[in-house]
Amino acid sequence: MTLMKTRSDAAKADVIVAGGGPAGLGAALMARRNGADVLLVEQFNFFGGMATAGLVGSFVATAGMGGGVSKELMDRASSLGGRKGVYFDLETFKYAAQCLLEEAGVRVLLHSFMESAVVENGVVKGIWVANKGGRLRLDAKVVIDATGDGDVAASAGAPYEKGRKEDGQMQAVTLRSRIGGVRVDQCADWKEINRLLADEIRQGGVHVPLYVAGVLDAGGESPKGERSFNLDMVAGVDATDPWELSRAELAARTAVWELVDFAKRRIPGWKDCYLIDTGVHIGVRETRRILGRYVLGRDDVMSGRKFEDGIARCSNWMDLHDPEVFQHKEGFERYIEKTQLPEGEWYEIPYRCLTPEKPGGILICGRCLSSDREANGSLRIMVTCINTGMAAGVGAALAAGRRTLPSEVDGAEVRRLLQAQGAEL
Ligand SMILES: Cc1cc2nc3c(=O)[nH]c(=O)nc-3n(C[C@H](O)[C@H](O)[C@H](O)COP(=O)(O)OP(=O)(O)OC[C@H]3O[C@@H](n4cnc5c(N)ncnc54)[C@H](O)[C@@H]3O)c2cc1C
Numbered sequence: 001m002t003l004m005k006t007r008s009d010a011a012k013a014d015v016i017v018a019g020g021g022p023a024g025l026g027a028a029l030m031a032r033r034n035g036a037d038v039l040l041v042e043q044f045n046f047f048g049g050m051a052t053a054g055l056v057g058s059f060v061a062t063a064g065m066g067g068g069v070s071k072e073l074m075d076r077a078s079s080l081g082g083r084k085g086v087y088f089d090l091e092t093f094k095y096a097a098q099c100l101l102e103e104a105g106v107r108v109l110l111h112s113f114m115e116s117a118v119v120e121n122g123v124v125k126g127i128w129v130a131n132k133g134g135r136l137r138l139d140a141k142v143v144i145d146a147t148g149d150g151d152v153a154a155s156a157g158a159p160y161e162k163g164r165k166e167d168g169q170m171q172a173v174t175l176r177s178r179i180g181g182v183r184v185d186q187c188a189d190w191k192e193i194n195r196l197l198a199d200e201i202r203q204g205g206v207h208v209p210l211y212v213a214g215v216l217d218a219g220g221e222s223p224k225g226e227r228s229f230n231l232d233m234v235a236g237v238d239a240t241d242p243w244e245l246s247r248a249e250l251a252a253r254t255a256v257w258e259l260v261d262f263a264k265r266r267i268p269g270w271k272d273c274y275l276i277d278t279g280v281h282i283g284v285r286e287t288r289r290i291l292g293r294y295v296l297g298r299d300d301v302m303s304g305r306k307f308e309d310g311i312a313r314c315s316n317w318m319d320l321h322d323p324e325v326f327q328h329k330e331g332f333e334r335y336i337e338k339t340q341l342p343e344g345e346w347y348e349i350p351y352r353c354l355t356p357e358k359p360g361g362i363l364i365c366g367r368c369l370s371s372d373r374e375a376n377g378s379l380r381i382m383v384t385c386i387n388t389g390m391a392a393g394v395g396a397a398l399a400a401g402r403r404t405l406p407s408e409v410d411g412a413e414v415r416r417l418l419q420a421q422g423a424e425l
Pocket of ligand 1: 044367
């Protein structure tokens with residue numbers, strides 16, 4: 001039983017986790033279970049990040065999913081009746097995450113946007129949030145940045161990279177939707193749908209980049225039989241620029257309506273389909289990569305490299321939504337094969353990727369962790385984000401308990417603790 005905090009106490013914690021997506025869930029749960037008083041800060045009124053707010057709702061299968069928080073989420077969703085294989089019912093995901101957090105005794109502050117970091121003498125001491133109460137300062141011994149975009153680290157002055165070296169381009173964004181009323185038994189196959197879509201784009205009926213035609217897939221089959229168009233909708237967007245993000249949200253929503261209209265008119269089996277909803281946040285694949293004490297690179301991924309301080313496994317291919325990848329000269333399938341490790345192999349992510357070069361007092365996990373662009377394309381899947389979050393949580397609890405910096409915690413010790421606590425490592 002967690003004792004209620006008084007109001008002034010409530011604004012302090014051993015560990016603050018900014019962001020309640022996959023990485024933040026792993027981080028908050030493991031920091032709490034390793035003895036820290038934890039406050040999880042989230043801008044929405046639920047947890048799950050892209051899984052729920054972005055309507056993604058399915059785990060890409062990878063090495064490392066055999067244990068830890070991702071398995072707990074899957075098991076809990078099953079017992080709540082909202083899981084089919086790697087696909088989740090979205091409300092079930094939200095509630096499963098909430099149950100795990102409540103049971104662990106993680107304190108939560110919702111409807112609160114992390115605005116900036118509090119940095120004193122080169123060490124992060126807390127964050128400023130903006131919410132209904134105005135601006136509120138929250139103090140912590142350690143802050144974990146699980147915002148996906150590295151918002152805390154960037155505002156604290158941590159060095160980072162964004163986009164391709166040659167032109168700064170980032171991967172295209174996608175507004176996910178849920179579409180009901182599809183007659184699955186009468187459905188055209190995806191090859192045929194892609195052919196129709198290419199034709200429609202050429203005629204100007206749907207305004208999305210032409211390169212997506214040919215790679216459109218079912219975008220997931222929810223336990224309730226809903227469908228989604230999982231295709232690149234707006235290219236050339238920097239989702240950390242609020243003006244560009246606003247433009248992208250509006251353009252993508254128009255594209256979703258056009259797609260539904262096209263589907264009704266032209267795709268067999270979709271005649272009576274209807275739009276249920278769109279994500280409360282557009283799907284963002286790439287923004288800041290915070291530079292840490294180690295930068296995981298393409299070669300580490302492709303050689304299946306292991307580390308003494310390896311804290312998470314991953315076996316996903318280098319999934320980059322760039323036109324050049326979809327139009328790869330040897331074909332898209334061949335590109336996937338070429339960037340995929342052999343069956344049963346994996347690479348590891350070292351603990352050093354979770355601590356920025358500077359400042360101290362902060363850990364980064366999930367999509368924004370220290371990696372080059374190609375490695376990031378591989379590790380950004382949800383299970384791996386959860387697993388890196390788990391490691392950040394353990395590292396933060398150790399650092400807070402010992403009154404030391406997270407960068408001074410031995411990554412090999414974090415690895416051992418994760419192994420002892422059920423992570424597949
Ligand atoms: C279209 C699309 C399809 C995908 N498909 C799959 C798939 O099928 N399977 C898979 O495994 N992965 C998939 N991915 C990748 C995966 O969903 C993400 O990379 C992953 O969710 C990243 O996890 P994260 O915790 O780092 O960040 P996020 O999921 O983005 O979570 C960040 C959390 O922090 C909160 N937040 C952000 N900034 C602030 C702030 N300043 N203050 C307060 N709160 C904040 C957000 O609201 C959110 O809850 C997909 C991604 C996209 C975009």
